[in-house]
Amino acid sequence: MKSKGIFITATDTGVGKTEVAAALAAFIKNSRKFENVQLWKPVQSGVTMGDPEADSYRLLHGSGLDQKEEDIATYTFYQPLAPWIAAEREGKKIDYMKLVSEGHKRRMNSDFLIVEGAGGLIVPITQDKTIANLVTELSLPILIVGRAGLGTVNHTCLTISYARKLGLEVKGVVLNGYEDEADPSIEENITMIENFTDVPVIGKLPWLNVNNEEGINWELRRKKWIKTIHEHLDLKSIFE
Numbered sequence: 426m427k428s429k430g431i432f433i434t435a436t437d438t439g440v441g442k443t444e445v446a447a448a449l450a451a452f453i454k455n456s457r458k459f460e461n462v463q464l465w466k467p468v469q470s471g472v473t474m475g476d477p478e479a480d481s482y483r484l485l486h487g488s489g490l491d492q493k494e495e496d497i498a499t500y501t502f503y504q505p506l507a508p509w510i511a512a513e514r515e516g517k518k519i520d521y522m523k524l525v526s527e528g529h530k531r532r533m534n535s536d537f538l539i540v541e542g543a544g545g546l547i548v549p550i551t552q553d554k555t556i557a558n559l560v561t562e563l564s565l566p567i568l569i570v571g572r573a574g575l576g577t578v579n580h581t582c583l584t585i586s587y588a589r590k591l592g593l594e595v596k597g598v599v600l601n602g603y604e605d606e607a608d609p610s611i612e613e614n615i616t617m618i619e620n621f622t623d624v625p626v627i628g629k630l631p632w633l634n635v636n637n638e639e640g641i642n643w644e645l646r647r648k649k650w651i652k653t654i655h656e657h658l659d660l661k662s663i664f665e
């Protein structure tokens with residue numbers, strides 16, 4: 426039986442997909458809502474496997490799942506570029522159909538699959554396939570991560586309209602990384618996004634400062650994220 430799941434995309438690169446995917450996985454694991462929640466990052470670029478900055482590394486430690494890092498990411502490229510070009514720079518090509526069949530297999534082998542895209546929706550994986558095509562093939566609903574501040578209304582509404590054009594199911598939006606709860610523009614951004622798209626903003630997440638002098642205390646970070654997700658996000662629609 427195919428698992429439930431969510432494909433986490435964003436309005437841009439660097440907006441918080443890895444942070445949100447890891448936190449969501451940690452929350453689900455802690456809540457025991459699904460016994461076998463799994464993470465998948467089909468393609469990561471600008472990193473090397475095992476690098477503490479790598480998405481795969483931060484997904485593994487940020488979630489506390491008992492997956493192996495090399496199981497989390499399928500393709501890893503060194504150049505910080507769109508996957509198609511990052512692969513080409515290494516004389517490689519991404520096998521798109523391999524990703525599609527791997528995605529279906531991962532859905533069969535999990536209760537809840539959290540997939541992290543790369544950048545936003547129209548990010549080239551090959552010369553004629555994008556992240557959006559992969560979402561369509563996996564028939565997973567999407568959760569869009571957007572910035573919290575000025576500029577996010579346009580970026581988020583554009584992403585939603587493109588997703589709808591492709592017939593993707595948009596479960597919701599998370600506005601991520603605000604520094605100041607008192608910033609009135611965040612609530613107004615939520616109102617404008619919901620007004621123009623009817624897509625629910627399922628919550629807003631603060632910028633979490635949980636490091637210590639030696640670096641990241643992952644156990645403490647996971648605990649804080651689990652509490653923050655519980656307090657800030659309405660996940661009902663994500664689990665349906």
Ligand SMILES: Nc1ncnc2c1ncn2[C@@H]1O[C@H](COP(=O)(O)OP(=O)(O)OP(=O)(O)O)[C@@H](O)[C@H]1O
Nearest residue numbers: 435438439440441442443444543544602631632633
């Ligand atoms: N709410 C947050 N609190 C603290 N740090 C955050 C938060 N959101 C994002 N970050 C940090 O900001 C940086 C960019 O976030 P992240 O790596 O999750 O973006 P991304 O959308 O996954 O990027 P990419 O497209 O490269 O996968 C990371 O260092 C991440 O740890």
Ligand SMILES: C[C@H](N)[C@H](N)CCCCCC(=O)O
Nearest residue numbers: 438470471505506507543544
């Ligand atoms: C390198 C970065 N961290 C991501 N892995 C890839 C982002 C690709 C963005 C392509 C684009 O929208 O211009």
Ligand SMILES: [Mg+2]
Nearest residue numbers: 442443480541
């Ligand atoms: Mg990421």
